[in-house]
Amino acid sequence: MQKQNNIRTLPRNVWVMSATSLLNDISSEMLLNLIPFFLSNILGVRTVVIGFIDGIAETTASLLKIFFGMLSDRLGRRKPFAVTGYALSAFTKPLLYFANAWGWVLGVRFADRVGKGVRTAPRDALIADSVNGHQRGLAFGIHRAADTLGAFLGLGIAAVIIWLTQSDALLLARDTFQLIVLVSIVPAGLAVLVLAFGAVDKTGSGTSSEVRRLSLKGMDARFKTFLLIMVIFTLGNSSDAFILLRGQERGLSILQVMGMALTFNLLYTVFAGPLGAWSDKVGRRRLILGGWFAYGLVYLGFAFAREGWQVWTLFALYGLYYAATEGVAKALVADLVPEAQRGTAYGLFNAAIGIMALPASMIAGLLWQGIGAWNGFGPAAPFLFGACLALLAGYLFWKFIK
Numbered sequence: 351m352q353k354q355n356n357i358r359t360l361p362r363n364v365w366v367m368s369a370t371s372l373l374n375d376i377s378s379e380m381l382l383n384l385i386p387f388f389l390s391n392i393l394g395v396r397t398v399v400i401g402f403i404d405g406i407a408e409t410t411a412s413l414l415k416i417f418f419g420m421l422s423d424r425l426g427r428r429k430p431f432a433v434t435g436y437a438l439s440a441f442t443k444p445l446l447y448f449a450n451a452w453g454w455v456l457g458v459r460f461a462d463r464v465g466k467g468v469r470t471a472p473r474d475a476l477i478a479d480s481v482n483g484h485q486r487g488l489a490f491g492i493h494r495a496a497d498t499l500g501a502f503l504g505l506g507i508a509a510v511i512i513w514l515t516q517s518d519a520l521l522l523a524r525d526t527f528q529l530i531v532l533v534s535i536v537p538a539g540l541a542v543l544v545l546a547f548g549a550v551d552k553t554g555s556g557t558s559s560e561v562r563r564l565s566l567k568g569m570d571a572r573f574k575t576f577l578l579i580m581v582i583f584t585l586g587n588s589s590d591a592f593i594l595l596r597g598q599e600r601g602l603s604i605l606q607v608m609g610m611a612l613t614f615n616l617l618y619t620v621f622a623g624p625l626g627a628w629s630d631k632v633g634r635r636r637l638i639l640g641g642w643f644a645y646g647l648v649y650l651g652f653a654f655a656r657e658g659w660q661v662w663t664l665f666a667l668y669g670l671y672y673a674a675t676e677g678v679a680k681a682l683v684a685d686l687v688p689e690a691q692r693g694t695a696y697g698l699f700n701a702a703i704g705i706m707a708l709p710a711s712m713i714a715g716l717l718w719q720g721i722g723a724w725n726g727f728g729p730a731a732p733f734l735f736g737a738c739l740a741l742l743a744g745y746l747f748w749k750f751i752k
Contacts, residue, residue: 357488357623363480364489366548367432367473368496373541374436375500377534378462380508381446383611384530385455386591387522387604395452397595401715403452404589405708407459412704414467419475419697423690428476429551435469436545438462440538447531471696478684478692479552484630486684490677491626495619498672500537502615507533509608522604569695572751573686577702579746580679583642584706586649586739588714588732593652593665599729602658610662617669626677634682635751641675642744649737653730 389395389403418435422428442461449455474490481489508530515526597607629637648671651664680696687695714732 357492357627360485360489360492361480363549363552364477364492366544367477368493369548370432370436370541370545371493371497372500372503373537373544374439375497376504376507377440377443377536377538377541379501379504379611379615380530380534381443383505383594383608384508384522384527385446385459386594387598387607388449388524388527389452389455390595391521392524392527393450393452393455396715397592397719398712398715399452400591400595401589401711401713402708403456403459404591405711406456407463408589408704408707408711410460411463411467411470412701412707414464415471415700415704416694416697418468419471419693419695419700421693422472422475423693427551428472428479428693429545429549431472432469432476432549433542433546435465435467435473437542438465438468440465440535440542443538444531444535447528470700471693474680474683474696474700475693476549476552478680478696479689483685486681487629487634487678488623488627490681491623491629494626494673494677495622498615498618498622498669502612502619504534504537505608505612505615509605509612512605512608516604569688569691570686573683573695575750576682576686576747577698579743579751580699580702581706582746583740583743584703585710585713586736587645587706588710588736589707592711592714592718592732593661593668596652596655596729596733597658597661597665600655600658600661602661606658606662610665613662613666614669617666618672621670621673622677625674626681629678629681634678634685635747637674637678638682639744639748641671641678642740642747644674645671646737646740646744649733649740653733653737 386400389400390397418431422431439462442458442465445458445461446455449458477489477493478486511530511533512522512526515529516523594607594611597610598604602610625637644667648664648668651667652661655661655664680699683695683699684692713735717727717731717735718729
């Protein structure tokens with residue numbers, strides 16, 4: 351088993367998909383972490399609208415993940431969907447350069463998430479199809495580490511641009527944001543080329559009658575329960591944009607918030623691979639339970655934080671939660687479902703997370719700032735709500751997923 355779990359034995363597809371995600375996230379994270387500040391600082395948009403934009407974008411992606419995951423099972427092909435999805439995102443994100451109202455941002459985020467919806471389930475299924483069961487945690491951990499390293503590099507590039515172009519880094523300037531949009535085009539294009547020419551498609555058992563329609567038939571009861579628990583957990587897991595805004599609200603400048611996000615991604619990158627490999631040895635369940643418990647404590651910390659440095663420290667610890675759970679949860683999905691239904695299963699899994707993004711982010715925005723004459727409960731409220739649901743989901747996972 352030691353030889354099978356050696357990083358040097360991972361197949362080509364894992365490295366190609368990891369390189370693709372690294373490059374794509376360099377492009378994406380240069381922009382996505384700044385969009386809440388672009389909307390708030392430049393366009394004067396309220397938090398409930400920011401939550402709506404993030405929520406509708408993620409929900410759109412999630413609905414498409416089900417369809418394209420199922421379609422990749424039916425056709426027995428993964429790579430064409432992955433390439434198309436990355437290409438669509440690469441071509442639409444540059445349109446943020448012209449954004450002068452929140453409707454523009456919604457449109458671009460919508461199109462970008464359509465691309466994510468097309469690619470995600472087939473990509474995850476391609477990784478799972480390329481490795482054996484003893485390497486799944488390691489493979490998904492390496493992929494998540496590369497993805498997050500891309501986020502770290504993208505944030506670093508954006509922070510350097512802000513430092514060089516703004517004398518006042520407290521608020522984001524439009525010219526700076528537009529320059530970052532232009533720079534982001536290069537790694538996005540490279541990501542598509544690496545995937546198109548580097549990955550080798552895996553032709554699966556797509557002729558199975560079980561993949562002719564969307565169905566949970568033949569899937570482990572634990573997988574179905576896991577989906578329900580993920581819905582509960584994700585209802586309290588609002589967009590990370592609220593954490594970034596919390597940092598600014600507690601006194602951090604734009605550059606300091608970028609530093610906070612860099613610290614998060616650094617820890618995520620360093621620990622995702624080792625924790626994924628560890629899950630191959632000690633089991634996925636322990637890692638997910640520990641990660642959700644840590645998430646609940648960190649969100650309680652966000653609620654009661656009084657200084658910007660406290661939000662920064664908590665966001666760094668938040669990276670450990672992601673490292674312990676995101677790749678490991680995807681490996682667990684592959685453990686629980688038949689190979690011929692993996693595309694569908696990943697579509698359903700990602701949908702269970704993403705469909706709840708809209709209500710989760712809308713609830714967070716309403717709890718924070720309210721709407722109309724209702725002023726909400728303040729910045730701490732969405733984090734208290736998220737902590738409670740995380741601890742509830744953790745208990746249900748411990749009770750029912752053995």
